[in-house]
Amino acid sequence: METVHKGSELGIIEIFRRERGFSDPRTFARRISAAEAIVKQIDLYGKLKGHNGCVNTIQFNSSGDLLVSGSDDQKIMFWNWATKTLEFLYPSGHLDNIFQVKIMPFTDDRKVVTSSADGQVRLGQVLDNGKVKTKKLGEHQGRVHSLAVEPGSPYVFYSCGEDGFVQHFDLRSNSPRKLFSCSSFADTKQSPRIISLNAIVIDPRNPNYFAIGGSDEFARVYDVRKYLSDCSGNLDAPVNTFCPHHLIETKTVHITSLAYSNTSELLVSYNDELIYLFQKNMGIGPYPLSIPHEDLQQLEEPQAYSGHRNLKTVKGVSFFGPRDEYVMSGSDCGHIFIWKKKGAKLLRVMVGDRRIVNQLEPHPHMPVIATSGLEKNIKLWAPLSNDVLPLPRNIQEIMESNRQGRENNSPVTLTPELIMHVLQLHRRRAMAHNERRHNRSDSESDEGGDEAYVLGLSGDDENSSECNIS
Known part of the structure; x- marks a missing residue:
């Protein structure tokens, strides 16, 4: 362990001042209490x-x-x-x-x-x-x-x-x-x-x-x-x-x-x-x-x-x-x-x-x-x-x-901009889902996947009817 004398320059200076009579007892007590080494000895x-x-x-x-x-x-x-x-x-x-x-x-x-x-x-x-x-x-x-x-x-x-x-x-x-x-x-x-x-x-x-x-x-x-x-x-x-x-x-x-x-x-x-x-x-x-x-x-x-x-x-x-x-x-x-x-x-x-x-x-x-x-x-x-x-x-x-x-x-702060963005995203996903059903195609919406992951949207594309923000 580091000894008290190695990290207590302020304390040593104050002790020297006290021994030489340059500081009164009350001042010495207050100054020595502020020494970082004293705090580390608590x-x-x-x-x-x-x-x-x-x-x-x-x-x-x-x-x-x-x-x-x-x-x-x-x-x-x-x-x-x-x-x-x-x-x-x-x-x-x-x-x-x-x-x-x-x-x-x-x-x-x-x-x-x-x-x-x-x-x-x-x-x-x-x-x-x-x-x-x-x-x-x-x-x-x-x-x-x-x-x-x-x-x-x-x-x-x-x-x-x-x-x-x-x-x-x-x-x-x-x-x-x-x-x-x-x-x-x-x-x-x-x-x-x-x-x-x-x-x-x-x-x-x-x-x-x-x-x-x-x-x-x-x-x-x-x-x-x-x-x-x-x-x-x-x-x-x-x-x-x-x-x-x-x-x-x-x-x-x-x-x-x-x-x-x-x-x-x-x-x-x-x-x-x-x-x-x-x-x-x-x-x-x-x-x-x-x-x-x-x-x-x-x-x-x-x-x-x-x-x-x-x-x-x-x-x-x-x-x-x-x-x-x-x-x-x-x-x-x-x-x-x-x-x-x-x-x-x-x-x-x-x-x-x-x-x-x-x-x-x-x-x-x-x-x-x-x-x-x-x-x-x-x-x-x-x-x-x-x-x-x-x-x-x-x-x-x-x-x-x-x-x-x-x-x-820490919860997500629901600003008006974020709420609007999520609603637009949900609407685009719904439109893409309907289009896939109409065309019987498995192609995904080019805007849905990555944004849904970042915002923490749960559920798969076809079965989710609402978006949840975690």
């Missing part, structure tokens, strides 16, 4: 066992000494992750699987907001006697996959649900405020539809802006000031949108997760597609369907991250490192993938679950990661190995299997 630290269902959500508190989790068992658990011990637990009051748990800042970890498949958004408050009081804060019509807490605020957070609504919560008020219902962009072909929402994140550099993603291809960015100051209506009016150019109007993908970096880069994970990193200048405006094709081609394409597969569950995506130097995601193949953010080089692949890895949570100050999936435990990862660990020997087979599964699952 290995399993331990498991947290206690939930009786899939663990769908995990979060470190701001100091990083506690980890909170929520599960299908409808319980909230607080862990001392370093000692791998359960501090305390409480029943959330939810009636279905918990999808999200967030600790409110500056509350001494005593206020926790949660959301669930039952549509409820709830508050758990730890009292002085150690008991926990829970209450319902609001509700959606359908599952609530995501919550977003305003940075530095002990009161304000947002929820988004499968009903398409974005709600604004302030713990100082009695009820939430429905900001708007997200709908698809109107075109001449069909009327707008409700977008079922899976993710909401707040820009850390400007908390007035938040992004949402759901059951279409567009990540939308909104300015909350427009809704809190304007009481005239709940119009769905994003200030910007982001989407890879080749996915616009595909109608075959949706967004499962979003993440903002500390410099306002937007990371977007698509269902059974790839992960994309957007810079702020890559937005396509509030009306993406109105952009001329030639103008779209002039815009810079986002960085893409591939190798994993995101089909069977609503997976998260996250940055990692003190300055968000890395990108990480779970996968249907049960592995954890870590890429270098710049250039998308795959650095580390680890087995994180026997089936599917869903959530990855980076520690706020240390090169430590918590992960969860379909198993009932939480796994902890830290740079413990004495060697720089290589990628798995079968990494090419893993990635190729994920790629083939993704491509085989």
